[in-house]
Amino acid sequence: MLCAVWRCVHYTDVLLTDASHRATLCRPVCLLLWWWSWHSLLGLASESHLPPRLAVMCATCNGLLPFIHGCLFFSFLFLQTCSVDIFSAGCVIFCVLSKGSHPFGPALHRQMNISTDKAPDFGALDNCLSYDDVVLARDLVSSMISRYPAHRPEAPEALLHPVFWSRRRQMQFMQEVSDRIEKELATSPIVVRLEQNAPKVVTSDWRQVLGPELKEEMTRHRSYQGDSVRTLVRFIRNKKHHYHELSEPVRSKLGSLPEEFINYFTSRFPQLLLHTYKAMEMCNNETVFQDYYHVTNI
Numbered sequence: 001m002l003c004a005v006w007r008c009v010h011y012t013d014v015l016l017t018d019a020s021h022r023a024t025l026c027r028p029v030c031l032l033l034w035w036w037s038w039h040s041l042l043g044l045a046s047e048s049h050l051p052p053r054l055a056v057m058c059a060t061c062n063g064l065l066p067f068i069h070g071c072l073f074f075s076f077l078f079l080q081t082c083s084v085d086i087f088s089a090g091c092v093i094f095c096v097l098s099k100g101s102h103p104f105g106p107a108l109h110r111q112m113n114i115s116t117d118k119a120p121d122f123g124a125l126d127n128c129l130s131y132d133d134v135v136l137a138r139d140l141v142s143s144m145i146s147r148y149p150a151h152r153p154e155a156p157e158a159l160l161h162p163v164f165w166s167r168r169r170q171m172q173f174m175q176e177v178s179d180r181i182e183k184e185l186a187t188s189p190i191v192v193r194l195e196q197n198a199p200k201v202v203t204s205d206w207r208q209v210l211g212p213e214l215k216e217e218m219t220r221h222r223s224y225q226g227d228s229v230r231t232l233v234r235f236i237r238n239k240k241h242h243y244h245e246l247s248e249p250v251r252s253k254l255g256s257l258p259e260e261f262i263n264y265f266t267s268r269f270p271q272l273l274l275h276t277y278k279a280m281e282m283c284n285n286e287t288v289f290q291d292y293y294h295v296t297n298i
Helices: 002-011 028-039 052-059 066-078 086-097 107-115 125-126 129-146 155-159 167-181 191-195 198-202 210-216 229-241 248-254 259-268 272-284 289-295
Strands: none
Touching: 086 125, 086 129, 125 129, 125 248, 129 259, 129 272, 167 191, 167 229, 167 259, 167 272, 167 289, 191 229, 191 272, 191 289, 198 229, 198 272, 210 229, 229 259, 229 272, 259 272, 272 289
C-alpha cells in the first residue's frame, strides 16, 4: 500500500531532484509536511497555526494531499538521511498553494529548468491567494527551493514562517511588536532595522492609503508619522486596543476582530507582516518573541 502511494506521488512529478540531484526528503521535512497535510485533511486548521483559507485549499487540491501524506509517512518511517535539503518540500508546498502548479514549469521541461538554474515562476500563486499571502508564500517557497542548499531553511524554521499563521496570530504579533518598540529611541538598532526600506512597506505616506473614516480618527488623540513603519504598527495596535471606543462607521470599515481587522491593514500593506517579522528577528531570544522564532512544540 505504501509503495503504491509512493509511486502515485512520483507520477505527479512534484518531487523532483534539485540541481545536485538529491530527491530524498529528510526526516525533519517529512515531519513538516506530514504534520501540515494531516492537519489540513482532518480540518484541524483552527487548532493549528495553519490559516483556514490555506487549509481549505490544501484539502481540495485535486486529491493530492492524501498521496503526499502517505508519501511523507513512508519516508519518515524508512528513510534515515541526515540531509537538510528541503527543495522537494518547497515544490510540494507550492503545488498545494497554487492548486497543482509547479514553480519550474510543465513536466516536460521541469527537470531541465532546475538543472540549468532557471528562475522559478511564482505566477500561479496570484490566482489562488490574496496578494499579502502571495508575498508570504513566495518568500517561504523561494528560500526552500534556492539553488544553494545552504540557503534553504531547516524544517522547524519553515514551520514558523508567517505564511502558516492565522489572522489572530498575525494580530497578536503586531501587538507584541508595538509594545516592544514603543519606548525605543529612533536611533536604536531595532527601530533602525524596522525602518529600513520603509517606502516599500508603507509607501511615502501610509495615512493616505487608509479610508477617510480612519484619517479623521487618527487625528483625534495623537499624531502619526506617515512614512514610518513603527507608527503604522503603533496605529494598528492602538485601534485594536480601543476598538470598541471607535465610531460605528470606523468599526464597520475595519471589520470584526481579529480576522477582518488585521486583513484591512495587511491587504493595503502586503509587505508589512513579512518585513516586520524579519526585522524583529534580532529580538528572537526575548521571552515574548520566542514562540515566533523558535520551535517549542510540534
